[in-house]
Amino acid sequence: DVSATLPLKSFIQSEGLMYIIAGIISLILIIIVIILTIIIRRLGGCTRKTDPSTSLSSVQDSSSPSLPDLCTEESYVRNSVSYMPNAIALMSKCGTETMTYAELDAKAHRLAVELQQRGAQPNTYVGILMGEKTFEMYVAVLGVLKAGAAYVPMDAVLFPPERIKFIAEDTDMKVLVTVREHVGLVDGGSDFDKVLVEEVVMNVSYDEVRLERLVKPTDCAYMIYTSGTTGTPKAGTVTTKANEINTSKAVK
Secondary structure, eight states: OHHHHHHHHHHHHHHHHHHHHHHHHHHHHHHHHHHHHHHHHHHHHHOOOOOTOEEEEEEEEEOOOOOEEEEEEEEHHHHHHHHOTTTTEETTSSSOOOEEHHHHHHHHHHHHHHHHHOOOOOEEEEEEEESSSOOOHHHHEEEEEEEEEEEEEEETTTHHHHHHHHHHHHTTEEEEEETTTTTGGGSOOSEEEEEHHHEEEEEOOGGGGOOOOOOTSSSSEEEEEEEESSOOOOOEEEEEEHHHHHHHHHHH
């Protein structure tokens, strides 16, 4: 009986040892994954902190040093293009349409080239008139940031033409980015150029054009208008480029 139980006891002990070894290996793999995740996030982010209370006047008079390349929203996308160009950046609600980081960056670059040629630069305002959250809207936002300008979002469904005209005049807007569906809202009597996203992004000749990069941490990123207590649109928060980064990291 004793001789019969010894192999069984030895087998149980060896099985227990195997479980212990497997547990240790699993723990080591988990630690490695955590470390790699931290490294990747640090490579794709920015640790610089800036004062979120920057006003429009201080933005326009600022002489801050140049913003590090990793600290801009558009360079985050460019980093993603370098590491995972074919990864999905955008997906429609039903999942039938997708856009990769490479496609998003290329289209935004073409739009940015067009905007810079039309005078977009740091601390100038470019309107974005869109309806639903479409791929064109994301291309427009990224394209304006690539051009170095600040975007002014406007809702094509909720904003009447009078409100759009008021905002355009109040910001001294030179360019408005929209789609063919909504261009009729700003046709006639407008002093700004109208750029249609779906047309510009097809201009592949812009792929060879190098963008001017003059962005500083305190340059305007976007301006939002509220209705105001008197019914007249009122300028809301002016967010700096650094705050734009913090906002984008918070919603990713």
